[in-house]
Amino acid sequence: MxxxxxxxxxxxxxxxxxxxxxxxxxxxxxxxxxxxxxxxxxxxxxxxxxxxxxxxxxxxxxxxxxxxxxxxxxxxxWKNNSIFPSDPYHRALARFWAKFIDDKIVTPSFKSVFTVDEKEREKSIAESTEALQILENELKEKFFGGKEFGFVDISAVFIAFWIPLFQDIIGLKLFTAEKFPNLYKWSQEFLNHPTVKEIMPPRDPLFSFFKGIHDKLHSSSK
Structure with a gap:
């Protein structure tokens, strides 16, 4: 069956x-x-x-x-094309970094775009920038998973695609090749990988959607 x-x-x-x-x-x-x-x-x-x-x-x-x-x-x-490392220690590390990405980058990044309170917004931007720096220092190879992308890379798709989108909405250049050379290079490699490329949603409708929410929130708070 x-x-x-x-x-x-x-x-x-x-x-x-x-x-x-x-x-x-x-x-x-x-x-x-x-x-x-x-x-x-x-x-x-x-x-x-x-x-x-x-x-x-x-x-x-x-x-x-x-x-x-x-x-x-x-x-x-499904055992083919492993996403996790085979070594238990490296598997545990992959889980750690994936959770770190969600807690320290994804959550604050959403807050930085959709929080109206200015102090809260600045705090969220500072938190995600600091976390990006930690990841920048952690990235030693082409991908977090080594030569082929794996669990941490897939978890970090938010950094590669959504952070540049969000920073264009709020008009801040946080994630750049100058500030985060390793991570930025990784993001380009990851987004251009044939498997990933086929999955990513079209950018323009998504930009319009999130910008609409952002502008509505900020205009109603004035």
Whole structure:
């Protein structure tokens, strides 16, 4: 019996994008179920009653939530093209850095764009800039995963694609080749990788969408 694989998501979500890259890398066929987060489907509420968020990965009617957990599951079930290192210590390190990216870069970056409070915004920008510097120093090879990209690289898709998008919205140049030469070079290599290139959403509609939210928030706060 063939595996039945579904992915509930929205186009333009960095968390959904992570799963799509992992699935593409593994060559797994799946059905993409587009969700409307303003009007959540019964399916989404059934499969993810706790957080009611995307992505939700459904394998033979068994749902899994949270992007980093989903990628780990995919790598354990489908053994080809490993995403995680084989060594337990390096696997643990990969999990550490993926969580670091979510806690110290993804969360503050969203706050820096969608927080109206100026002090809170500056604090978020400072926090994500400091974390980017730590990652800059950590990157020793072409990818975090070595010569081929792996779990940390997929987790960091937000840095490669969404941070440049967000900094254009708020008019700040934080992530540049001058400030973060290793990370910037990594981001170009990663985005130009054939597997990743095929998955990334078109930039212009996404820019318009996030800018619309940003402008509305900031105009209503004045």
């Amino acid at each position: 063939a595996d039945e694989v579904k992915l509930l998501g929205v186009v333009g979500s960095p968390f959904v994008c992570r799963i799509q890259i992992a699935l593409k890398l593994k060559g797994i066929e799946y059905k993409f179920v587009q969700e409307d987060l303003a009007n959540k489907s019964d399916l989404l509420l059934k499969y993810n009653p706790v957080h009611k968020k995307v992505p939700v990965f459904v394998h033979n009617e068994k749902p899994i939530s949270e992007s980093l957990v989903i990628i780990e599951y995919i790598d354990e079930v």
